[in-house]
Amino acid sequence: MAHVFTPATTHDWRIPLGALLLGLLAFYLLALDQGLLLSLVQGNVAFDQNLVHEITHDARHAAGFPCH
Amino acid sequence: MESRSLGSIILSAVIVGLIAGLLVAAFHFVLTEPIIERSIEIESSLRQVQEATAETLLVDRDAQRAGLFLGFLLYGLTWGLLFSVLYHIVQNPLRDMSTFSRSSTLALLTGWSVALFPFLKYPANPPGVGDPETIQYRQTFYLAFIALSVAITCLAFVIQRYLSRPHAAGRSPWSKWAIVLGAYAVPAVLLYIAFPPNPDPVPMPASLVEMFRILSFAGLALFWLAYAVGFAWLAVRAERPERAKNVIFAIKKA
Known part of the structure; x- marks a missing residue:
């Protein structure tokens, strides 16, 4: 039987995709950001202040993510 | 067995992830923070000798200690979301496994693959170890x-x-x-x-680094163990009302 795409099945890929992207964003904030995200609003000063990195600092170290 | 909806999987995975994250943050707050404090003291004394520059911190230590909880909530959110997508994809191919063994096995294998095995190659380091120049490489x-x-x-x-x-x-x-x-x-x-x-x-004292690594590894193991048990428990529970409904339906039909 052929599958007919209904609104319900189109939602099927949106939710996992949304969960995937949100999960990757949370991972990025926790583990990777070195100022890039806030540089979008703060400009270059964000790389010096590195606020996201500083706030997640202790968790980055404790969870074993690369940190300086 | 009916497959669970993704919404239900995400909800329970994120809740369990956040709770496990809080648990590990509390663990590190009590046991690991003193070591972090000690490393920062050693680091700043080394730096004063080398550079003699007083660094003004935008985020002070109190905020960073609170950030420990924020960070591990993000850890729980991350793996809650990513794991729920994985579970959603494989729950049908793995429907011959029992709910408990499917959910707990997948969670433990995920924890091993994304946290514990990488730790063995790249073990955690306390503050004071880590060259800003090599951060991108690492x-x-x-x-x-x-x-x-x-x-x-x-x-x-x-x-x-x-x-x-x-x-x-x-x-x-x-x-x-x-x-x-x-x-x-x-x-x-x-x-x-x-x-x-x-x-x-690694310019820090070896005993301090070793203790930090043991606690860090224990924290990761604790997170994934708590996560696997919590997620499996909710997964088993999630099937019960469904089963109860089916029973009621069967009784009405008869």
């Missing part, structure tokens, strides 16, 4: 290691599933597990050897 290899670590676990898992199908019934369980273990161990050892080590010097 992040790149750390991420690539996680990605390949997940890939080889998937491969071994697929082989295990393939061997448990009826056509492989002639093989002894021992030979099957030997194949699966070999299919994991060989690429795992190759991966471990092939990746370059962390290039940074």
Whole structure:
């Protein structure tokens, strides 16, 4: 039987995709950001202040993510 | 068995992830924070000798200690979301497994692949270790290691599933597990050897670094154990009302 795409099945890929992207964003904030995200609003000063990195600092170290 | 909706999976995975994250943050707050404080003291005394520059901190230590909780909530949110997508994808192919063993096995394998095995290659370091110049290099290899670590676990898992199908019934369980273990161990050892080590010097006292690493590893193990148990427990529970409804439906029909 052929599958007919209904609104319900189109939602099927949106939710996992949304969960995937949100999960990757949370991972990025926790583990990777070195100022890039806030540089979008703060400009270059964000790389010096590195606020996201500083706030997640202790968790980055404790969870074993690369940190300086 | 009816497959669970993704919404229900995400909800329980995120809740369990956040609770496990809080648990580990509390663990580190009590046990690891004193070591972090000590490392920062040593680091700043070393730096004063070297540079004699007073660094003004935008985020003070109190905020960073609070950030420990924020960070581990993000950790729980991350793996809650990513794991729920994985579980959603594989719950039908793995429907012959019991709910408990499917959910707990997947969670433990995920924890091993994304956290514990990468830790063995790139163990955690306390503050004071880590050259800002090499951060991008270290992040790149750390991420690539996680990605390949997940890939080889998937491969071994697929082989295990393939061997448990009826056509492989002639093989002894021992030979099957030997194949699966070999299919994991060989690429795992190759991966471990092939990746370059962390290039940074470790100027901190060895006993302090060792203690930090033990606590860090324990924290990761605690997170994934709590996560696996919590998620499996909710997964088993989630099927109960469904079953109860079916029973009521059957009674009404009769």
